[in-house]
Each structure stands twice: as structure tokens, then as C-alpha cells.
Amino acid sequence: MGAPVGVGIIGAGNISDQYLRNLTAFPDVRVLAIGDLLEDRAREQAAKYGVPRAGGVDLVLGDPDIEIVVNLTIPAVHVEVSEAILAAGKHVWTEKPIGVDRASSLRMLEKADAAGLRVGVAPDTVLGPGVQTAKRAIARGDIGRPLFAQTTFQWQGPEIFHPNPAFLYAVGGGPLLDMGPYYVSALVHVFGPVAAVAAVGLRATDSRVVQVGPLAGQEFPVEIPSTVSVLTQFEQGGQASSLYSTDSPLLRQGIVEITGTEGTLVIPDPNTFGGPITITRPLAEMIVPPAPVVQEIVEVEQEGVLAGRGLGLLDMVRSIRAGRPHVATGRFGYHVLDTLLSIEESVESGAFVPVQSTIDAVGSIPADFDPYAATL
Numbered sequence: 001m002g003a004p005v006g007v008g009i010i011g012a013g014n015i016s017d018q019y020l021r022n023l024t025a026f027p028d029v030r031v032l033a034i035g036d037l038l039e040d041r042a043r044e045q046a047a048k049y050g051v052p053r054a055g056g057v058d059l060v061l062g063d064p065d066i067e068i069v070v071n072l073t074i075p076a077v078h079v080e081v082s083e084a085i086l087a088a089g090k091h092v093w094t095e096k097p098i099g100v101d102r103a104s105s106l107r108m109l110e111k112a113d114a115a116g117l118r119v120g121v122a123p124d125t126v127l128g129p130g131v132q133t134a135k136r137a138i139a140r141g142d143i144g145r146p147l148f149a150q151t152t153f154q155w156q157g158p159e160i161f162h163p164n165p166a167f168l169y170a171v172g173g174g175p176l177l178d179m180g181p182y183y184v185s186a187l188v189h190v191f192g193p194v195a196a197v198a199a200v201g202l203r204a205t206d207s208r209v210v211q212v213g214p215l216a217g218q219e220f221p222v223e224i225p226s227t228v229s230v231l232t233q234f235e236q237g238g239q240a241s242s243l244y245s246t247d248s249p250l251l252r253q254g255i256v257e258i259t260g261t262e263g264t265l266v267i268p269d270p271n272t273f274g275g276p277i278t279i280t281r282p283l284a285e286m287i288v289p290p291a292p293v294v295q296e297i298v299e300v301e302q303e304g305v306l307a308g309r310g311l312g313l314l315d316m317v318r319s320i321r322a323g324r325p326h327v328a329t330g331r332f333g334y335h336v337l338d339t340l341l342s343i344e345e346s347v348e349s350g351a352f353v354p355v356q357s358t359i360d361a362v363g364s365i366p367a368d369f370d371p372y373a374a375t376l
């Protein structure tokens with residue numbers, strides 16, 4: 001058996017708890033150092049999870065035992081931090097989105113290719129048992145030929161829980177750029193690459209107010225559309241309609257329904273790793289009111305081990321050792337960003353926008369993938 005792979009983390013904010021909890025429990029990796037602009041924050045997280053070293057960014061980049069660095073900074077600096085990681089000769093796993101513009105994101109991927117280094121991009125929720133079981137069900141023909149999907153993400157907005165939510169309403173954020181990666185990634189796993197998008201959007205208010213934490217009461221600007229309705233056409237013929245809104249008192253999110261010729265598959269929230277999966281079958285005969293509409297709903301058994309954030313990095317680590325491609329590639333993450341930016345452009349222009357990038361076949365996680373096994 002080889003040794004676990006050395007991992008570093010840059011960015012010790014809100015989401016770092018989930019990564020640290022999981023990565024410190026996966027035997028195939030060892031978290032060796034955490035860095036942040038706010039060094040005390042990095043030290044606090046290191047102490048909490050028993051990580052040996054913590055401090056500034058250079059401490060992580062200069063550590064010769066670290067092969068791969070997790071970029072948990074805010075979207076506006078994702079590319080800058082990922083490029084610094086690559087320049088230090090290390091592979092990158094970055095939180096989503098890959099970046100906030102096409103040119104710098106592509107440049108970063110090209111640097112990685114030139115250096116023979118890998119880039120992996122969140123979300124890895126779609127590598128969890130939920131979406132992966134759904135993919136297998138569709139491949140088996142359980143819903144016949146997939147036709148279209150409907151997705152919904154609507155609620156009042158992240159300032160209700162996030163102590164520093166301004167970045168979620170800045171360029172690179174908003175319900176589209178912040179939450180779109182989950183829904184678009186799930187749809188691309190099912191339907192393949194996106195061909196074109198059309199969308200309308202609105203910005204309900206120019207500013208919002210922090211609700212929790214030390215900054216509560218502080219106003220911050222809204223730079224992006226806070227509600228976006230999207231039509232998506234996939235290269236291979238499927239289509240989807242999607243709502244992204246942080247203006248809705250009604251909380252309805254995590255809805256992904258995929259309709260095929262023989263059934264409608266309801267899959268778990270793509271911002272989670274799993275949950276109930278069902279197929280609704282067509283009615284055998286018309287139901288006349290007041291008789292209740294009762295449809296046949298079949299449960300699909302979810303296969304795979306539920307873990308959490310860090311799953312994609314683990315697939316990447318194991319794939320590097322095995323010399324095979326990992327699933328959540330930089331090119332996949334770029335195609336998702338390209339799609340989201342094309343949606344923004346359609347909101348501006350009112351026209352259908354062709355998505356310029358594409359990807360080859362999307363990989364899958366096998367049902368017997370066990371994050372808690374020592375495999376290296």
C-alpha cells in the first residue's frame with residue numbers, strides 16, 4: 001500500500017468545516033496544512049480538526065509534502081489562487097465556479113495542461129449516490145428516452161444564514177452563479193453538454209441587508225440578477241427549464257425532475273449527495289374529479305456510500321494514482337461556467353445564446369466507490 005496523498009487547504013471560511021470534517025476522515029488523503037489571508041482563521045480551523053500546520057497561503061504552497069490543494073476562497077479570486085497553486089507545482093481542487101470569467105478560467109486550465117497538473121472543480125455533490133444512481137437508472141432505460149427536465153431553486157436568499165453574504169450578490173455570485181453550478185452540473189451529467197440557452201432575469205432591489213453574525217444590519221449592493229428563468233437546449237436533444245431566485249418568500253429548492261417517454265424521475269437536491277429517488281409512471285386511465293389523483297410512484301434504490309464534500313477531490317486523488325481521468329474535470333467546470341455566463345448574456349440581450357464550449361463524455365462514479373476505504 002502507498003501512503004495517503006498530502007492535501008492542503010486555502011480558505012478557512014464557512015465551507016471549510018464540511019471539507020475538513022470529511023477529508024480528515026478519508027484514509028486515502030491527509031490534510032497537512034491550512035492557509036488563509038486571515039491566518040488566525042486558518043489556525044483556528046487547524047486546531048479544531050487536528051491539522052498539523054496553519055498560517056498564510058505561502059505555508060501551504062511551499063509544503064513539499066502537499067500534492068493537491070483545495071481552493072476554498074471566494075469566487076472572485078478562484079482563478080488567481082488556482083494559478084498560484086499550479087505555479088507551486090500542485091494539483092488544484094477548486095470550489096465552484098471555476099472562475100468568474102471565461103478568459104482567465106481558460107488560461108488557468110491551459111497552464112495546468114502545460115504543467116501536466118490536474119484541475120478538479122466542484123460541485124462534487126453530483127458525484128454522490130443521488131445523481132449517480134439516477135444516471136444509472138436512466139442508462140438502464142428506467143424512464144425510457146429522456147426528453148426534458150425542470151429544476152427549481154427559489155427562496156429568500158443566503159443572508160439569512162451567511163455571516164458575510166455580500167460576495168453571493170456580487171459579480172460571480174447570485175442565485176445563478178452560486179447555485180446554478182449544482183443544477184447545471186446535474187443536468188450535464190444526465191443530458192450531456194449544453195448547446196444553447198435563453199433567459200430572462202430581474203434584480204428586485206439594488207441592496208440587501210446582512211441578517212446574522214457580527215455584520216448584521218449592514219447594507220451591501222446587489223450587482224447581479226436575483227431572479228433568472230432559463231431555457232436550456234442540450235447538444236444531444238434534451239431540454240430543460242430552470243428557475244433561480246433569491247427573491248421568493250416561498251422556499252422551494254433542490255427540485256430536479258427528469259421526464260422520459262416512460263416516466264418522470266425525481267432526483268435529490270443536487271446541492272446534496274443523496275436522498276429519495278422516485279419514478280412516476282403514466283396514469284392507466286383518466287381520473288375524474290373529485291376522485292383523488294393517485295399515480296404509481298416507484299422508488300429507485302440509491303446505491304453508493306454517502307459521504308459529503310471532498311468526494312470529488314478523493315476521486316481525483318485515486319484517479320491520479322491510477323492514471324485515469326477524474327470525473328469532475330476542469331473542462332466540465334469550464335463548460336458549466338460558460339453555460340452560466342451565456343445565461344447572463346441572454347438575460348442582457350433577450351436572445352438565445354449558443355454555448356461555445358463543449359465536453360467529451362461525462363464520467364461516472366462507480367456504485368462501489370467507498371470514500372472510507374484505504375485504497376492507495
Ligand SMILES: NC(=O)c1ccc[n+]([C@@H]2O[C@H](COP(=O)([O-])OP(=O)(O)OC[C@H]3O[C@@H](n4cnc5c(N)ncnc54)[C@H](O)[C@@H]3O)[C@@H](O)[C@H]2O)c1
Binds near residue numbers: 014081
Ligand atoms: N458557504 C457555503 O455554504 C458554500 C457551499 C458550497 C460551496 N461554497 C463555495 O466555497 C467557497 C468559499 O465559500 P465560503 O462560504 O466558505 O466563503 P467565506 O467568505 O466564508 O470564506 C472564504 C475564505 O477565503 C479567504 N480568502 C479570500 N481570498 C483569499 C486569498 N486570496 N487567499 C487566501 N485566502 C483567501 C477568506 O479570508 C475566507 O476565510 C466559495 O467559492 C463558495 O462558492 C460555499
